[in-house]
Amino acid sequence: MSIPTAAAAEPVIRVAGLHKAYGETRAVDGVSFEVQAGTIFGLLGPNGAGKTTTVEVLEGLREPDRGEVRVLGVDAVRDPDRLKPRIGVSLQTAALYPKLTVVEVLDLFRGFYHLGGRSTDELISLMDLGEKRTTRTQNLSGGQRQRLSVALALVNDPELVFLDEPTTGMDPAARRALWDVVLGLRSAGRTVLLTTHYLEEAEVLCDRVAIMDHGHILEEGTVEELVSRRFKERAVRFDTIDGLPEERLARMPGVASVKHEDGDTLLYTRDVAGTIGAVLDAAEGLGVEPANLGVRRATLEDVFLDLTGRALRD
Numbered sequence: 001m002s003i004p005t006a007a008a009a010e011p012v013i014r015v016a017g018l019h020k021a022y023g024e025t026r027a028v029d030g031v032s033f034e035v036q037a038g039t040i041f042g043l044l045g046p047n048g049a050g051k052t053t054t055v056e057v058l059e060g061l062r063e064p065d066r067g068e069v070r071v072l073g074v075d076a077v078r079d080p081d082r083l084k085p086r087i088g089v090s091l092q093t094a095a096l097y098p099k100l101t102v103v104e105v106l107d108l109f110r111g112f113y114h115l116g117g118r119s120t121d122e123l124i125s126l127m128d129l130g131e132k133r134t135t136r137t138q139n140l141s142g143g144q145r146q147r148l149s150v151a152l153a154l155v156n157d158p159e160l161v162f163l164d165e166p167t168t169g170m171d172p173a174a175r176r177a178l179w180d181v182v183l184g185l186r187s188a189g190r191t192v193l194l195t196t197h198y199l200e201e202a203e204v205l206c207d208r209v210a211i212m213d214h215g216h217i218l219e220e221g222t223v224e225e226l227v228s229r230r231f232k233e234r235a236v237r238f239d240t241i242d243g244l245p246e247e248r249l250a251r252m253p254g255v256a257s258v259k260h261e262d263g264d265t266l267l268y269t270r271d272v273a274g275t276i277g278a279v280l281d282a283a284e285g286l287g288v289e290p291a292n293l294g295v296r297r298a299t300l301e302d303v304f305l306d307l308t309g310r311a312l313r314d
Protein backbone atom coordinates (compact mmCIF):
# COMPACT_ATOMS: atom_id res chain seq x y z
CA MET A 1 0.00 0.00 0.00
CA SER A 2 1.37 3.38 -0.83
CA ILE A 3 0.74 6.59 1.04
CA PRO A 4 -0.17 9.48 -1.22
CA THR A 5 2.25 12.36 -0.90
CA ALA A 6 1.90 16.04 -1.68
CA ALA A 7 4.32 15.59 -4.56
CA ALA A 8 2.03 13.00 -6.11
CA ALA A 9 -0.93 15.38 -6.20
CA GLU A 10 -1.58 17.23 -9.42
CA PRO A 11 0.18 20.59 -9.28
CA VAL A 12 -1.98 23.70 -9.18
CA ILE A 13 -0.09 25.05 -12.18
CA ARG A 14 1.61 23.03 -14.88
CA VAL A 15 3.15 24.83 -17.82
CA ALA A 16 5.07 22.95 -20.48
CA GLY A 17 6.78 24.32 -23.58
CA LEU A 18 5.05 27.68 -23.51
CA HIS A 19 5.79 30.00 -26.42
CA LYS A 20 4.40 33.46 -27.17
CA ALA A 21 5.78 35.94 -29.66
CA TYR A 22 4.65 39.47 -30.49
CA GLY A 23 5.78 39.86 -34.08
CA GLU A 24 9.53 39.36 -33.99
CA THR A 25 9.74 39.52 -30.19
CA ARG A 26 9.84 36.09 -28.58
CA ALA A 27 8.40 37.23 -25.26
CA VAL A 28 8.09 33.67 -23.89
CA ASP A 29 10.36 31.16 -25.53
CA GLY A 30 9.86 27.63 -24.20
CA VAL A 31 8.87 28.02 -20.56
CA SER A 32 8.02 25.02 -18.33
CA PHE A 33 7.40 24.86 -14.59
CA GLU A 34 5.03 23.54 -11.95
CA VAL A 35 3.56 25.08 -8.81
CA GLN A 36 2.33 22.91 -5.94
CA ALA A 37 -0.78 23.69 -3.88
CA GLY A 38 -0.31 25.81 -0.79
CA THR A 39 2.99 27.32 -1.88
CA ILE A 40 4.25 30.73 -2.95
CA PHE A 41 6.03 30.63 -6.30
CA GLY A 42 8.08 33.56 -7.56
CA LEU A 43 8.76 34.40 -11.18
CA LEU A 44 11.77 36.71 -11.09
CA GLY A 45 13.42 38.69 -13.78
CA PRO A 46 14.17 42.12 -15.19
CA ASN A 47 11.74 44.19 -17.25
CA GLY A 48 11.01 42.53 -20.56
CA ALA A 49 11.89 39.03 -19.30
CA GLY A 50 8.44 37.71 -20.22
CA LYS A 51 6.93 37.44 -16.73
CA THR A 52 3.69 39.31 -17.42
CA THR A 53 3.10 37.48 -20.69
CA THR A 54 3.55 34.14 -18.91
CA VAL A 55 1.21 35.11 -16.10
CA GLU A 56 -1.45 36.42 -18.48
CA VAL A 57 -1.48 33.10 -20.34
CA LEU A 58 -1.88 31.24 -17.02
CA GLU A 59 -4.79 33.52 -16.12
CA GLY A 60 -6.52 32.64 -19.37
CA LEU A 61 -6.23 36.26 -20.55
CA ARG A 62 -3.79 35.72 -23.40
CA GLU A 63 -3.53 32.96 -25.96
CA PRO A 64 -0.10 31.36 -26.34
CA ASP A 65 1.37 30.32 -29.71
CA ARG A 66 1.90 26.87 -28.29
CA GLY A 67 2.38 25.03 -25.03
CA GLU A 68 0.40 23.14 -22.43
CA VAL A 69 -1.13 25.23 -19.64
CA ARG A 70 -3.09 23.51 -16.88
CA VAL A 71 -4.26 25.60 -13.96
CA LEU A 72 -6.35 24.09 -11.13
CA GLY A 73 -6.88 21.08 -13.37
CA VAL A 74 -8.37 23.26 -16.14
CA ASP A 75 -6.92 23.87 -19.58
CA ALA A 76 -6.36 27.61 -19.27
CA VAL A 77 -6.21 28.10 -23.05
CA ARG A 78 -9.38 26.18 -24.01
CA ASP A 79 -11.45 26.74 -20.87
CA PRO A 80 -10.55 30.15 -19.41
CA ASP A 81 -14.13 30.76 -18.31
CA ARG A 82 -14.04 27.74 -16.00
CA LEU A 83 -10.89 29.08 -14.47
CA LYS A 84 -11.71 32.72 -13.83
CA PRO A 85 -14.13 32.29 -10.90
CA ARG A 86 -11.49 30.29 -9.02
CA ILE A 87 -8.49 32.57 -9.41
CA GLY A 88 -7.59 36.08 -8.26
CA VAL A 89 -5.64 38.42 -10.47
CA SER A 90 -3.79 41.59 -9.61
CA LEU A 91 -2.79 43.01 -12.96
CA GLN A 92 0.37 45.02 -13.38
CA THR A 93 -1.48 47.76 -15.20
CA ALA A 94 -4.93 47.56 -13.70
CA ALA A 95 -7.73 49.66 -15.11
CA LEU A 96 -9.50 50.72 -11.95
CA TYR A 97 -12.49 52.81 -13.06
CA PRO A 98 -10.96 56.23 -12.32
CA LYS A 99 -14.21 57.97 -11.28
CA LEU A 100 -15.30 55.34 -8.79
CA THR A 101 -14.25 55.38 -5.16
CA VAL A 102 -12.39 52.55 -3.44
CA VAL A 103 -15.59 51.23 -1.84
CA GLU A 104 -17.51 51.46 -5.12
CA VAL A 105 -14.89 49.52 -7.08
CA LEU A 106 -14.72 46.81 -4.45
CA ASP A 107 -18.53 46.53 -4.37
CA LEU A 108 -18.59 46.40 -8.15
CA PHE A 109 -16.05 43.58 -8.29
CA ARG A 110 -17.82 41.70 -5.52
CA GLY A 111 -20.95 41.93 -7.63
CA PHE A 112 -19.22 39.98 -10.41
CA TYR A 113 -19.25 36.91 -8.20
CA HIS A 114 -22.27 35.22 -6.77
CA LEU A 115 -21.97 34.24 -3.13
CA GLY A 116 -19.22 33.99 -0.56
CA GLY A 117 -15.91 35.74 -0.85
CA ARG A 118 -14.78 38.52 1.39
CA SER A 119 -16.71 41.60 2.44
CA THR A 120 -15.68 45.04 1.24
CA ASP A 121 -14.87 46.11 4.80
CA GLU A 122 -12.73 43.05 5.36
CA LEU A 123 -10.75 43.78 2.19
CA ILE A 124 -10.37 47.46 3.03
CA SER A 125 -9.03 46.60 6.44
CA LEU A 126 -6.76 43.83 5.11
CA MET A 127 -5.14 46.19 2.61
CA ASP A 128 -5.15 49.18 4.99
CA LEU A 129 -7.26 51.39 2.74
CA GLY A 130 -9.57 52.68 5.51
CA GLU A 131 -8.55 56.31 5.05
CA LYS A 132 -9.16 56.07 1.31
CA ARG A 133 -12.63 54.49 1.32
CA THR A 134 -14.29 57.40 -0.42
CA THR A 135 -11.35 58.50 -2.57
CA ARG A 136 -11.74 58.14 -6.33
CA THR A 137 -9.25 55.63 -7.66
CA GLN A 138 -7.77 58.26 -10.00
CA ASN A 139 -6.59 60.16 -6.92
CA LEU A 140 -4.82 57.24 -5.25
CA SER A 141 -1.03 57.13 -5.08
CA GLY A 142 0.81 54.38 -6.95
CA GLY A 143 1.20 52.31 -3.79
CA GLN A 144 -2.47 52.74 -2.77
CA ARG A 145 -3.55 51.73 -6.26
CA GLN A 146 -1.42 48.58 -5.92
CA ARG A 147 -3.07 47.80 -2.60
CA LEU A 148 -6.51 48.21 -4.12
CA SER A 149 -5.50 46.01 -7.02
CA VAL A 150 -4.48 43.26 -4.57
CA ALA A 151 -7.74 43.71 -2.63
CA LEU A 152 -9.64 43.21 -5.91
CA ALA A 153 -7.68 40.01 -6.55
CA LEU A 154 -8.97 38.63 -3.24
CA VAL A 155 -12.65 39.53 -3.65
CA ASN A 156 -13.71 35.97 -4.53
CA ASP A 157 -11.46 34.35 -1.89
CA PRO A 158 -9.63 32.52 -4.69
CA GLU A 159 -7.77 29.22 -4.45
CA LEU A 160 -4.95 30.64 -6.54
CA VAL A 161 -3.81 34.25 -6.58
CA PHE A 162 -1.66 35.89 -9.26
CA LEU A 163 0.18 39.02 -8.18
CA ASP A 164 2.14 40.74 -10.94
CA GLU A 165 4.80 42.97 -9.35
CA PRO A 166 2.51 43.68 -6.41
CA THR A 167 4.92 45.86 -4.43
CA THR A 168 6.20 48.10 -7.22
CA GLY A 169 5.64 51.70 -6.15
CA MET A 170 4.99 50.80 -2.51
CA ASP A 171 6.89 52.32 0.39
CA PRO A 172 8.74 49.89 2.70
CA ALA A 173 5.93 49.78 5.30
CA ALA A 174 3.28 48.97 2.69
CA ARG A 175 5.59 46.39 1.15
CA ARG A 176 6.01 44.61 4.47
CA ALA A 177 2.28 44.74 5.09
CA LEU A 178 1.69 43.13 1.71
CA TRP A 179 4.24 40.42 2.51
CA ASP A 180 2.14 39.60 5.59
CA VAL A 181 -0.98 39.37 3.43
CA VAL A 182 0.78 36.98 1.03
CA LEU A 183 2.10 34.82 3.88
CA GLY A 184 -1.42 34.84 5.35
CA LEU A 185 -2.79 33.47 2.07
CA ARG A 186 -0.34 30.58 2.24
CA SER A 187 -1.28 29.90 5.88
CA ALA A 188 -4.89 29.68 4.73
CA GLY A 189 -3.86 27.00 2.22
CA ARG A 190 -4.02 29.21 -0.86
CA THR A 191 -1.47 29.16 -3.66
CA VAL A 192 0.25 32.34 -4.82
CA LEU A 193 2.20 33.05 -7.98
CA LEU A 194 3.94 36.40 -7.84
CA THR A 195 6.30 38.17 -10.16
CA THR A 196 8.85 40.59 -8.85
CA HIS A 197 12.15 42.19 -9.59
CA TYR A 198 12.87 42.59 -5.88
CA LEU A 199 15.06 39.63 -5.01
CA GLU A 200 14.80 40.33 -1.30
CA GLU A 201 11.03 39.97 -1.60
CA ALA A 202 11.45 36.60 -3.25
CA GLU A 203 13.83 35.47 -0.52
CA VAL A 204 11.33 36.42 2.17
CA LEU A 205 8.21 35.02 0.54
CA CYS A 206 8.82 32.32 -2.01
CA ASP A 207 8.96 28.57 -1.44
CA ARG A 208 10.34 28.20 -4.95
CA VAL A 209 11.49 30.67 -7.56
CA ALA A 210 12.19 30.65 -11.28
CA ILE A 211 14.65 33.16 -12.66
CA MET A 212 13.54 34.36 -16.06
CA ASP A 213 15.39 36.37 -18.69
CA HIS A 214 14.75 36.91 -22.43
CA GLY A 215 11.75 34.55 -22.41
CA HIS A 216 13.64 31.66 -20.80
CA ILE A 217 13.75 30.20 -17.32
CA LEU A 218 17.42 30.08 -16.39
CA GLU A 219 17.08 28.35 -13.01
CA GLU A 220 14.28 26.98 -10.87
CA GLY A 221 14.25 25.74 -7.29
CA THR A 222 14.21 26.90 -3.70
CA VAL A 223 16.29 29.98 -2.95
CA GLU A 224 18.59 27.75 -0.91
CA GLU A 225 19.07 25.39 -3.86
CA LEU A 226 19.76 28.19 -6.30
CA VAL A 227 22.33 29.74 -4.01
CA SER A 228 24.07 26.53 -2.97
CA ARG A 229 24.20 25.19 -6.55
CA ARG A 230 26.50 28.05 -7.45
CA PHE A 231 28.13 29.14 -4.21
CA LYS A 232 29.59 26.39 -2.09
CA GLU A 233 31.08 28.72 0.51
CA ARG A 234 29.76 31.16 3.05
CA ALA A 235 31.62 34.22 4.21
CA VAL A 236 32.63 34.58 7.87
CA ARG A 237 33.41 38.24 8.45
CA PHE A 238 34.85 40.29 11.32
CA ASP A 239 36.81 43.49 11.87
CA THR A 240 40.38 42.80 10.82
CA ILE A 241 42.48 41.69 13.79
CA ASP A 242 46.04 43.02 13.85
CA GLY A 243 48.65 40.34 14.36
CA LEU A 244 46.61 37.56 12.74
CA PRO A 245 48.60 36.60 9.65
CA GLU A 246 47.00 35.69 6.36
CA GLU A 247 48.66 32.23 6.34
CA ARG A 248 47.03 31.39 9.63
CA LEU A 249 43.58 32.49 8.39
CA ALA A 250 44.01 30.49 5.19
CA ARG A 251 44.72 27.31 7.20
CA MET A 252 41.55 27.54 9.29
CA PRO A 253 39.06 24.66 8.83
CA GLY A 254 37.12 24.82 5.58
CA VAL A 255 38.58 28.13 4.44
CA ALA A 256 38.90 28.35 0.66
CA SER A 257 39.99 31.97 0.37
CA VAL A 258 40.72 35.06 2.44
CA LYS A 259 39.82 38.62 1.56
CA HIS A 260 40.50 41.92 3.31
CA GLU A 261 38.40 44.94 2.42
CA ASP A 262 37.74 48.24 4.21
CA GLY A 263 38.95 46.96 7.56
CA ASP A 264 36.93 43.73 7.26
CA THR A 265 38.35 40.26 7.01
CA LEU A 266 36.27 37.81 4.96
CA LEU A 267 36.89 34.08 5.16
CA TYR A 268 35.09 32.09 2.45
CA THR A 269 34.51 28.72 4.04
CA ARG A 270 32.71 25.41 3.69
CA ASP A 271 32.84 24.88 7.46
CA VAL A 272 31.29 27.88 9.16
CA ALA A 273 31.37 26.44 12.68
CA GLY A 274 34.97 25.23 12.34
CA THR A 275 36.12 28.56 10.95
CA ILE A 276 34.39 30.58 13.66
CA GLY A 277 35.89 28.32 16.32
CA ALA A 278 39.37 28.86 14.91
CA VAL A 279 38.87 32.63 14.71
CA LEU A 280 37.75 32.74 18.36
CA ASP A 281 40.76 30.62 19.42
CA ALA A 282 43.20 32.77 17.48
CA ALA A 283 41.71 35.98 18.87
CA GLU A 284 41.84 34.63 22.41
CA GLY A 285 45.51 33.80 21.92
CA LEU A 286 46.07 37.46 21.07
CA GLY A 287 44.00 38.61 24.05
CA VAL A 288 41.28 40.23 21.89
CA GLU A 289 37.67 39.56 20.96
CA PRO A 290 36.63 39.54 17.31
CA ALA A 291 34.37 42.52 16.66
CA ASN A 292 31.29 42.38 14.43
CA LEU A 293 31.63 38.68 13.78
CA GLY A 294 28.98 37.48 11.36
CA VAL A 295 28.17 35.05 8.60
CA ARG A 296 26.95 36.01 5.17
CA ARG A 297 25.81 33.62 2.50
CA ALA A 298 25.42 34.46 -1.13
CA THR A 299 22.03 35.93 -2.02
CA LEU A 300 19.71 35.62 -4.97
CA GLU A 301 21.26 38.86 -6.19
CA ASP A 302 24.64 37.08 -6.39
CA VAL A 303 22.96 34.19 -8.24
CA PHE A 304 21.38 36.54 -10.74
CA LEU A 305 24.65 38.37 -11.29
CA ASP A 306 26.46 35.08 -11.82
CA LEU A 307 23.77 33.79 -14.22
CA THR A 308 23.39 36.85 -16.39
CA GLY A 309 26.51 38.91 -15.80
CA ARG A 310 24.44 41.86 -14.65
CA ALA A 311 22.51 43.08 -11.63
CA LEU A 312 18.74 42.71 -11.71
CA ARG A 313 18.17 46.39 -11.04
CA ASP A 314 20.38 49.11 -12.44
Ligand SMILES: Nc1ncnc2c1ncn2[C@@H]1O[C@H](COP(=O)(O)OP(=O)(O)O)[C@@H](O)[C@H]1O
Residues within 6 Å of the ligand: 022, 025, 026, 027, 045, 046, 047, 048, 049, 050, 051, 052, 053, 054
Ligand atom coordinates in the same frame (compact mmCIF):
# COMPACT_ATOMS: atom_id res chain seq x y z
N1 LIG B 1 1.21 43.52 -26.10
C1 LIG B 1 2.48 43.47 -26.52
N2 LIG B 1 2.79 43.74 -27.81
C2 LIG B 1 4.07 43.69 -28.24
N3 LIG B 1 5.12 43.37 -27.46
C3 LIG B 1 4.88 43.09 -26.17
C4 LIG B 1 3.56 43.14 -25.63
N4 LIG B 1 3.62 42.81 -24.33
C5 LIG B 1 4.92 42.58 -24.05
N5 LIG B 1 5.68 42.74 -25.16
C6 LIG B 1 7.14 42.52 -25.25
O1 LIG B 1 7.40 41.20 -24.84
C7 LIG B 1 8.54 41.12 -24.01
C8 LIG B 1 8.15 40.55 -22.64
O2 LIG B 1 7.31 41.47 -21.98
P1 LIG B 1 6.60 41.15 -20.59
O3 LIG B 1 5.94 39.84 -20.67
O4 LIG B 1 5.76 42.33 -20.25
O5 LIG B 1 7.86 41.06 -19.62
P2 LIG B 1 8.00 41.43 -18.06
O6 LIG B 1 6.68 41.34 -17.42
O7 LIG B 1 8.99 40.44 -17.55
O8 LIG B 1 8.56 42.82 -18.02
C9 LIG B 1 9.10 42.52 -23.95
O9 LIG B 1 10.10 42.63 -24.95
C10 LIG B 1 7.92 43.39 -24.27
O10 LIG B 1 8.35 44.59 -24.87
Ligand SMILES: [Mg+2]
Residues within 6 Å of the ligand: 051, 052, 053, 092, 164, 165
Ligand atom coordinates in the same frame (compact mmCIF):
# COMPACT_ATOMS: atom_id res chain seq x y z
MG1 LIG C 1 5.66 42.65 -16.27
